[in-house]
Amino acid sequence: MPLVYAGVCSHAPGITGRAHLAEPAQCDPVHAAFEQMRLDIEATKPDAIMVMAAEHFANFFMNNMPSFAIGMADFYDGPIEDPDWLNIAKFRAPGNRDLSHRLITEMMNSVDVAYAEEWLFDHGIAVPLSFLTPDWDLPVIPVNINCQGPPLTPLHRAWAFGEAVRRAADSVPERIALIGTGGISHWPATPDSGKINEAWDRDFLDRWCRNDKDALLDYDDLTVYADAGQGGFEIRTFLAVSAAARGATGTVRFFEPVPIFAVGCTVADYQLDEVAP
Amino acid sequence: MSLYYVQKFLFEINRSPGLQEQYRTDRRAAVAPYELTDEERAALIEPDIGKLFVLGVNGQILMHFAAFHQIEWADYLQQMRDGVEAYGPVREGVYAITGYEGTDAHTARIRKGAD
Numbered sequence: 027m028p029l030v031y032a033g034v035c036s037h038a039p040g041i042t043g044r045a046h047l048a049e050p051a052q053c054d055p056v057h058a059a060f061e062q063m064r065l066d067i068e069a070t071k072p073d074a075i076m077v078m079a080a081e082h083f084a085n086f087f088m089n090n091m092p093s094f095a096i097g098m099a100d101f102y103d104g105p106i107e108d109p110d111w112l113n114i115a116k117f118r119a120p121g122n123r124d125l126s127h128r129l130i131t132e133m134m135n136s137v138d139v140a141y142a143e144e145w146l147f148d149h150g151i152a153v154p155l156s157f158l159t160p161d162w163d164l165p166v167i168p169v170n171i172n173c174q175g176p177p178l179t180p181l182h183r184a185w186a187f188g189e190a191v192r193r194a195a196d197s198v199p200e201r202i203a204l205i206g207t208g209g210i211s212h213w214p215a216t217p218d219s220g221k222i223n224e225a226w227d228r229d230f231l232d233r234w235c236r237n238d239k240d241a242l243l244d245y246d247d248l249t250v251y252a253d254a255g256q257g258g259f260e261i262r263t264f265l266a267v268s269a270a271a272r273g274a275t276g277t278v279r280f281f282e283p284v285p286i287f288a289v290g291c292t293v294a295d296y297q298l299d300e301v302a303p
Numbered sequence: 304m305s306l307y308y309v310q311k312f313l314f315e316i317n318r319s320p321g322l323q324e325q326y327r328t329d330r331r332a333a334v335a336p337y338e339l340t341d342e343e344r345a346a347l348i349e350p351d352i353g354k355l356f357v358l359g360v361n362g363q364i365l366m367h368f369a370a371f372h373q374i375e376w377a378d379y380l381q382q383m384r385d386g387v388e389a390y391g392p393v394r395e396g397v398y399a400i401t402g403y404e405g406t407d408a409h410t411a412r413i414r415k416g417a418d
Contacts, residue, residue: 108370219380
């Protein structure tokens with residue numbers, strides 16, 4: 027079954043954890059955008075949601091850091107952060123070990139993927155899913171791309187990974203919704219937290235919506251770090267979704283810089299039905 | 304410099320209720336198994352959030368250690384700024400890639416680039 031949904035969204039912990047510090051006029055539209063994304067995904071009747079996130083040293087550390095990792099379990103617990111700090115109660119999300127196994131087996135034909143039969147969700151996955159599957163009733167396939175511990179996954183490999191995700195999704199009968207989470211420019215958890223390079227973000231989103239591979243791969247880490255912070259490294263998840271969308275063009279459903287959330291809050295998706303599967 | 308082991312201790316204490324309990328009762332014993340310099344050990348025991356940032360600890364690890372110590376978000380950010388002021392630029396790790404310019408200079412440069 028071809029991929030039924032491909033989109034991206036922010037995952038900053040402040041979106042839930044510091045919601046009480048934001049003005050309602052700032053916070054409410056962000057949460058409403060996530061609710062619309064939930065409805066859009068629900069309308070595609072997915073059997074599972076694959077969440078491609080940039081993990082933050084919750085499961086993977088520099089003692090053994092994979093470029094790509096995929097969960098292969100029947101359940102996942104979270105959040106690993108203090109539930110009060112993140113403002114997300116402890117949960118157990120369903121997985122689908124068999125589906126993960128089939129997807130990983132297919133992907134391994136073209137990319138080297140680590141798999142994990144245990145995975146504690148951090149905010150990179152928990153924040154979006156707290157909006158998108160608030161009852162934790164949709165099987166999740168967690169995916170990580172190394173956006174945190176240099177040397178980072180090269181951008182062109184993130185693209186190849188996205189292509190492999192698409193081939194794998196197309197090879198199974200289940201209906202899979204794919205979301206990439208993270209970015210865009212931000213300086214999370216640093217003295218520059220709250221800084222957002224809106225011009226850089228809008229230029230990136232323009233490239234993302236056009237699904238312009240050359241333009242999306244035309245970044246280097248030093249420039250990204252200088253202009254978009256270490257949070258900008260998370261464009262890898264967005265790029266992988268672009269590759270998985272296989273030529274579809276996209277629409278930004280919501281973009282608004284919210285400094286107290288430390289990111290330009292983003293919801294966007296690709297129109298998959300405009301290209302042949 | 305043994306940034307890897309500083310971060311490894313923080314990674315493990317962030318995940319482990321047992322290590323958190325040990326740290327609460329005997330901080331020196333909790334950090335003892337890790338290959339640390341005296342400066343790193345002292346920063347973890349105090350804790351000196353600003354020093355840990357300057358040593359190069361990734362904020363995605365450090366912010367949870369600050370939360371563990373009940374340090375509010377705004378205070379956490381300020382303690383890192385104070386650390387840069389007191390101890391100088393970040394010495395190692397991802398934030399040392401291009402040299403840390405300081406918040407104001409960095410913001411000004413980005414705004415100039417956007418014009």
